[in-house]
Amino acid sequence: MTLLAHDAERGARLVEDDPWLDLSDETPLPSHGDVVVPLARLADVVEAPGRLAARVDGASDPELLAPHLHRLALIVVEIPKFTDGRAYSLARLLRSRHGYRGELRAVGYVLRDQLFYLWRCGFDSFALAPGKDPADALAAFTEWSVTYQPAEDHDVPIWRRRRAG
Amino acid sequence: MYQYDAFDRRIVEERAHQFREQVVRRIDGRITELEFKPLRLQNGLYLQLHAYMLRIAIPYGLLSSKQLRVLADVTRKYDRGYAHWTTRQNLQLNWPKLEDVPKILDELAAVEMHAIQTSGNCIRNITSDPYAGVAADEVADPRPYCELMRQWSTFHPEFAALPRKFKLAVTGAAEDRAAIAVHDIGIRVVKSDAGEIGFAFYVGGGQGRTPLLAPCINAFVPEAHLVSYTEAILRTYNRLGRRDNKFKARIKILVKAVGAEEFARQVEEEHAHIAEGPLKLAREDIEGFRRFFRPPMYEVLRDDDPTLAAALLGKDRGLASWFAHNVAPHRQPGYAIVNLSCKSPDLPPGDVTADQMDAVADLADRFSFGALVVTHRQNLVFTDVKKRDLPALYAELTRLGFATPNVGKLTDIVCCPGLDYCSLANARSISVAKQVAERFEELSKLYAVGELHLNISGCINACGHHHVGHIGVLGIDKQGHEFYQLMLGGSSGTDASLGKVLGHALVHDEVAPAVERVVLAYLAHRAGPEETFLEAYRRLGPAPFKEAVYDPARA
Numbered sequence: 135m136t137l138l139a140h141d142a143e144r145g146a147r148l149v150e151d152d153p154w155l156d157l158s159d160e161t162p163l164p165s166h167g168d169v170v171v172p173l174a175r176l177a178d179v180v181e182a183p184g185r186l187a188a189r190v191d192g193a194s195d196p197e198l199l200a201p202h203l204h205r206l207a208l209i210v211v212e213i214p215k216f217t218d219g220r221a222y223s224l225a226r227l228l229r230s231r232h233g234y235r236g237e238l239r240a241v242g243y244v245l246r247d248q249l250f251y252l253w254r255c256g257f258d259s260f261a262l263a264p265g266k267d268p269a270d271a272l273a274a275f276t277e278w279s280v281t282y283q284p285a286e287d288h289d290v291p292i293w294r295r296r297r298a299g
Numbered sequence: 300m301y302q303y304d305a306f307d308r309r310i311v312e313e314r315a316h317q318f319r320e321q322v323v324r325r326i327d328g329r330i331t332e333l334e335f336k337p338l339r340l341q342n343g344l345y346l347q348l349h350a351y352m353l354r355i356a357i358p359y360g361l362l363s364s365k366q367l368r369v370l371a372d373v374t375r376k377y378d379r380g381y382a383h384w385t386t387r388q389n390l391q392l393n394w395p396k397l398e399d400v401p402k403i404l405d406e407l408a409a410v411e412m413h414a415i416q417t418s419g420n421c422i423r424n425i426t427s428d429p430y431a432g433v434a435a436d437e438v439a440d441p442r443p444y445c446e447l448m449r450q451w452s453t454f455h456p457e458f459a460a461l462p463r464k465f466k467l468a469v470t471g472a473a474e475d476r477a478a479i480a481v482h483d484i485g486i487r488v489v490k491s492d493a494g495e496i497g498f499a500f501y502v503g504g505g506q507g508r509t510p511l512l513a514p515c516i517n518a519f520v521p522e523a524h525l526v527s528y529t530e531a532i533l534r535t536y537n538r539l540g541r542r543d544n545k546f547k548a549r550i551k552i553l554v555k556a557v558g559a560e561e562f563a564r565q566v567e568e569e570h571a572h573i574a575e576g577p578l579k580l581a582r583e584d585i586e587g588f589r590r591f592f593r594p595p596m597y598e599v600l601r602d603d604d605p606t607l608a609a610a611l612l613g614k615d616r617g618l619a620s621w622f623a624h625n626v627a628p629h630r631q632p633g634y635a636i637v638n639l640s641c642k643s644p645d646l647p648p649g650d651v652t653a654d655q656m657d658a659v660a661d662l663a664d665r666f667s668f669g670a671l672v673v674t675h676r677q678n679l680v681f682t683d684v685k686k687r688d689l690p691a692l693y694a695e696l697t698r699l700g701f702a703t704p705n706v707g708k709l710t711d712i713v714c715c716p717g718l719d720y721c722s723l724a725n726a727r728s729i730s731v732a733k734q735v736a737e738r739f740e741e742l743s744k745l746y747a748v749g750e751l752h753l754n755i756s757g758c759i760n761a762c763g764h765h766h767v768g769h770i771g772v773l774g775i776d777k778q779g780h781e782f783y784q785l786m787l788g789g790s791s792g793t794d795a796s797l798g799k800v801l802g803h804a805l806v807h808d809e810v811a812p813a814v815e816r817v818v819l820a821y822l823a824h825r826a827g828p829e830e831t832f833l834e835a836y837r838r839l840g841p842a843p844f845k846e847a848v849y850d851p852a853r854a
Contacts, residue, residue, distance in 0.1 A: 217337060217420065219460025223537045226457055231572055247321065247330075247338055254456035267329060277317050280306050282450045285457065289577040291526075292306055292450055293584045 136262040146275045192220030196227045213242035222255040229256035249274040256286035301591045303411045311408045319401035343414030353392045354417040359427035359445040360388030360673040364660035371656035384649040388673045422452035428476045429674040441471035443588035462540035463548035480795035496522045503554030506761035514559035527578040531570035595668040600633025604686035624704040639679040639701040647729040648714040649677035709751045717757030724757035726774025726781035734811035751832045767791035771798040820847035
């Protein structure tokens with residue numbers, strides 16, 4: 135799996151070591167380490183062995199995640215089809231409505247040409263779909279030097295930016 | 300009209316560059332065809348029956364003569380010398396080659412044009428009233444709002460993978476010339492009792508296989524919340540719209556399923572969180588857009604121009620007929636709005652040749668401040684012509700074939716490209732239009748048929764807007780054969796309604812005679828020449844028309 139990260143300060147980069155252990159519904163918690171559990175299991179994890187993460191998909195209700203956000207270091211959003219845009223709205227709600235500041239990772243059918251939009255909506259790490267070229271993907275974040283509307287990356291609509299001169 | 304600044308130019312150039320790279324990656328296989336599809340669609344590039352089709356955006360239908368000349372040039376250089384005005388105020392090229400598309404986009408970018416979001420499951424080109432800015436019945440010019448919304452929706456990161464396509468229309472006038480009732484969102488500019496500008500939002504209208512008129516979900520959204528309220532609607536739809544079935548994925552299905560009231564409540568709830576955020580518009584924000592749409596430098600003229608009055612009384616009855624049918628009143632004394640009919644017997648409805656485009660560009664410079672508008676009825680409009688110049692303009696338009704005195708009349712047929720071009724179509728539409736036009740050329744000379752909209756679609760996707768034609772024709776496929784349903788009573792105007800199927804489907808060559816029998820039945824039954832076809836149909840119901848079509852011996 136190719137994992138990328140992107141933020142405004144450091145730009146885009148490949149992530150070599152991913153410490154997260156992805157657990158299914160049934161797998162017992164290990165004695166130590168950082169774990170990802172499905173949303174439905176989150177309430178049952180009273181004490182995590184290390185850092186804690188939740189796995190959701192675009193259709194998940196952010197209200198169900200909200201009570202747990204303070205103890206999550208990562209939210210993994212599964213994108214089953216690249217044409218399913220629900221993850222974009224979910225990410226924006228988690229960031230701006232619920233104030234989530236931890237890592238937000240897109241996994242699944244994640245393609246180079248979605249990366250910039252995903253980032254603008256609040257994602258900051260990306261597991262690229264299998265077989266896709268990491269070098270191609272790294273270039274995706276610098277394709278645009280200006281955007282019209284506010285999102286999670288900035289809050290200045292173009293008409294206000296123009297006014298500022 | 301709107302002028303790009305450095306930001307707009309950079310965005311369009313970066314888009315052209317991005318698409319060029321995407322084509323390279325598609326050709327060398329780094330992107331599969333499946334993955335490429337939404338990318339090319341959001342750049343207006345369809346794979347059609349015989350070739351690619353490129354749909355070029357004309358925001359709210361407004362073009363400068365300079366842009367039109369480049370469209371002519373592109374049509375000549377990269378296509379077969381003709382193009383097609385669409386029912387959403389855009390232009391389609393029917394035969395471009397994939398490898399030429401990046402070059403076309405570069406040439407368009409040089410005159411502030413593009414093909415961004417003219418297709419795909421995203422927010423499409425925003426359409427408006429062709430008489431915007433000059434209509435006598437206008438609350439406010441809708442174009443500054445259209446441009447503002449164009450910028451907000453362009454490459455919106457959250458709404459690039461919606462359940463389905465999304466179409467907005469904005470009107471600022473009392474009479475609806477933008478068909479807002481059959482859009483995903485229709486916006487009407489309104490004024491409160493206190494004199495404040497706001498917007499009535501109609502959401503969940505549409506045509507296609509489930510035609511629905513949009514209910515009003517909010518009668519007054521304050522001007523400052525135009526964008527935030529629209530974003531709240533889009534977010535609600537993006538999260539809750541159906542994705543399991545393409546045919547149930549439009550917002551109209553969601554609004555119908557939960558009910559307009561409940562949908563409005565969900566939107567309000569979402570909007571409450573973002574109303575005071577960065578999308579809230581300041582007065583200066585709107586003013587910044589408004590200044591691009593100030594009236595041109597009109598001459599001070601008397602409204603009853605003697606040159607025109609004399610010419611109208613002259614020997615050429617063609618001028619009088621053209622003036623009565625194709626010219627509309629202007630709010631500036633001494634000026635008129637001129638409709639150019641693109642429905643001549645020589646070309647399929649909406650088709651235009653490169654040479655015609657160049658000639659129209661010259662006329663726009665000479666007669667109408669170098670600007671023109673494409674209408675959703677596939678005609679063109681010069682919005683600011685001096686009445687004094689009308690006889691000279693008439694002569695030029697006649698020479699070019701744009702003066703057929705039929706705007707809003709039966710032979711002003713709205714028609715999709717149909718089976719001759721389109722991979723979705725079930726039936727031919729252009730040939731039906733041609734047969735009707737031929738049959739009615741004589742008839743409309745004999746009778747004052749009055750306002751009558753005929754709309755033809757070659758399939759259920761309804762690009763010819765057959766549901767809102769006073770007479771609608773829909774091509775369908777029955778066991779591999781072309782058939783046509785006849786619908787009566789639709790309207791896209793202020794009194795919007797959906798047409799009802801009259802009876803069993805007809806074969807290709809029966810359509811034109813059937814339409815003729817409908818019109819003759821109208822002429823026989825109307826209360827008087829002032830009763831339009833639509834009014835007569837609403838008064839009489841389908842019975843006399845049904846009899847005329849299916850039982851002509853009795854009728």
